[in-house]
Amino acid sequence: MNTELKLQALLDGALDAREIREIEAILAQDIQSAALMQELKWMKAAVAGNEAEVKLPETREFYWSKIERGIAAEAKQAAAAPAERAWWLRFIYPATGLAAMVAVMFVVSGGRTTDGADTESVPEDVNAISFRSEAEAMSVVYVADENGTFNPVGQETKNEPEADK
Amino acid sequence: MPQPPDFTTTLDVQLVAFSQAGDMIAFEELVARHRDKIYARAFSMMRNEEDAIDLSQEAWVKAWQRLKQFQGDSSFATWMTRIVINLCLDQLRRQKRTRAESIEQLDEELGGVERQMPVVASNPTEGLERAELRKRIDKAMTQLSYEHRTVLILHEFEEMEYKQIAKVMNCSIGTVMSRLFYARRRLASLLQSLKKEQQS
Secondary structure (H helix, E strand, O other): HHHHHHHHHOOOOOOOOOHHHHHHHHHHHOOHHHHHHHHHHHHHHHHHOOOOOOOOOOOOHHHHHHHHHHHHHHHHHHHHHHHHHHHHHHHHHHHHHHHHHHHHHHOOOOOOOOOOOOOOEEEOOOOOOHHHOOOOEEEEEEEOOOOEEEEOEEEEEEOOOOHHH | OOOOOOOOOOOHHHHHHHHHOOHHHHHHHHHHHHHHHHHHHHHHOOHHHHHHHHHHHHHHHHHHHHHOOOOOOOOOHHHHHHHHHHHHHHHHHHHHHOOOOOOHHHHHHOOOHHHOOOOOOOOOOOOHHHHOOOOOOHHHOOOOHHHHHHHHHHHHHHHOHHHHHHHHHHHHHHHHHHHHHHHHHHHHHHHHHHHHHOOO
């Protein structure tokens, strides 16, 4: 806070004892600060209790009539509010349920997405993997040998359509 | 036909209690008692009769809706005055957003203008009759920006502390002090000009 604002705070009784001593020491030495303090004092004294007297330029009845209408309009609006809310509430609950269901499905699937194409399963704790291609309509199982190399087991199996057999 | 109750001698606290129970006649009596004060506060802030009437009436409507919240911590008149002050400030902020700022207003907001003003060496209100003093103060206050005028009104007329003003005006205590300082310095300068005009 600068000295000018401290002078004002002194005038308004907003300083603590230490600050009052500090600012009074400045006032005793600095003529400019003392002159400014005097100006602020004049203004505070002039304004306090000298607010212009203003009267409402309307009759009691006329002024009240608009207030009464305002109260009635607000009450009407407040009564209508639950009905207005109801239409979107009818949609918000099913939408929330649907969103929750999608979220659960996403979490359960681990965030993976499939497009119905090829899938491969590679468990870490077994020495066999399987491969299935929907497009080729076939499944292949690979089993690891003692060196950890995966080889297809027997012949690759191609699932021919029944009509082709 | 039953006569409506006569509340003219009923205390404010009782009228508030009746109003809180839904008695609109009691509420109308409160309006009648305090309408001048509430309108005057709105007018001092807005400096416009039409706005002051509309906002003071809106304040009464709001008061009716919020009557249950009034716990009697302050007087009913003080509580009502706070409502109208808040409505006026909202309106003034909206108006300010829609009008271009003058260079002088920008200077005021940035601060520092008050430091360039010479200190008024003689009391510009000395020897004035009260009616004339009020008139001059009112005239000078119309020339302040709404932020400076409001701080002055809240501090000097509503007797609010810096902290309370900061809360109502949604600004820092430092800003309140700076605005009040500028408002007082500018008021001194304007009153001095009015005095010189009168003398010449």
